[in-house]
Amino acid sequence: MRLINYLNIRHLLLHYRRHRLQKQFGKGLHVGLNSSLCNTAVGYNVYINHDVSIKDCLIGDHSYINSGCRLTNVTIKKFTSVGSNVVMGLGKHPTNMASTHPAFYSNNKGFPTFADKMYFDEIGDTIVIGNDVWIGYGAIIMSGVSIGDGSIVAAGAIVTKNVIPYSIVGGVPARLLKMRFDEETIEKMLKISWWDYSLEDIAMNFACFHDVKKFIRAFSPNATHTGSKC
Numbered sequence: 001m002r003l004i005n006y007l008n009i010r011h012l013l014l015h016y017r018r019h020r021l022q023k024q025f026g027k028g029l030h031v032g033l034n035s036s037l038c039n040t041a042v043g044y045n046v047y048i049n050h051d052v053s054i055k056d057c058l059i060g061d062h063s064y065i066n067s068g069c070r071l072t073n074v075t076i077k078k079f080t081s082v083g084s085n086v087v088m089g090l091g092k093h094p095t096n097m098a099s100t101h102p103a104f105y106s107n108n109k110g111f112p113t114f115a116d117k118m119y120f121d122e123i124g125d126t127i128v129i130g131n132d133v134w135i136g137y138g139a140i141i142m143s144g145v146s147i148g149d150g151s152i153v154a155a156g157a158i159v160t161k162n163v164i165p166y167s168i169v170g171g172v173p174a175r176l177l178k179m180r181f182d183e184e185t186i187e188k189m190l191k192i193s194w195w196d197y198s199l200e201d202i203a204m205n206f207a208c209f210h211d212v213k214k215f216i217r218a219f220s221p222n223a224t225h226t227g228s229k230c
């Protein structure tokens with residue numbers, strides 16, 4: 001009986017927290033149970049699934065973060081899909097001091113240390129994830145890495161270096177597996193940068209996204225953007 005009461009109270013608290021976050025960030029945000037956002041700004045129509053922890057991030061319009069992710073110090077642009085259990089920004093210990101233990105360089109831990117102040121940046125540089133990026137299940141993205149527009153990070157990859165636009169990278173450490181399109185197509189896609197179009201244009205032409213050749217014809221700079229093209 002006691003256990004049941006405890007579970008109900010916990011459930012209520014989780015719902016309350018979700019409701020509070022949704023109120024704070026506006027109607028376009030969906031936040032799943034047991035997720036937290038700290039010092040984070042989100043765009044329009046952002047979806048955050050359950051058990052996600054987000055700290056010091058910017059999340060652009062229409063991007064979504066699936067369950068179990070942990071994101072620290074990340075800028076994500078628009079229409080990006082982040083699979084479950086992705087970690088971005090692991091935090092660092094020094095590799096060239098006499099010891100890697102925080103006792104010698106940190107004074108902000110939950111345990112006593114010898115240091116009088118912080119002697120080392122544990123967070124590292126901001127991670128930048130472009131527009132229309134797909135990050136597969138369980139990938140790890142190291143601090144300071146930039147991932148170009150339209151690229152794909154394979155499931156389980158550990159990304160330690162910048163990723164060029166419209167490439168597919170995978171493995172540990174992540175290496176180029178292949179390019180999504182030929183050079184000319186990539187150049188055109190980047191010039192179009194469809195993610196900056198109005199929602200009306202995108203919605204009206206959603207079928208063009210199913211075929212990259214038709215898409216480029218419809219969205220090329222000299223095409224007129226009134227009405228559906230596909």
Ligand SMILES: CC(C)(COP(=O)(O)OP(=O)(O)OC[C@H]1O[C@@H](n2cnc3c(N)ncnc32)[C@H](O)[C@@H]1OP(=O)(O)O)[C@@H](O)C(=O)NCCC(=O)NCCS
Binds near residue numbers: 082137138
């Ligand atoms: C990266 C991915 C999109 C590639 O798909 P694809 O374009 O169909 O590519 P292929 O399956 O033809 O594989 C191409 C090459 O990449 C390799 N590869 C595929 N997935 C890989 C991975 N996760 N890690 C390392 N290498 C991988 C393949 O072995 C193949 O290598 P080869 O050319 O030496 O034979 C896909 O494998 C993947 O990881 N998807 C993520 C799925 C996921 O996480 N879903 C849940 C979140 S929504």
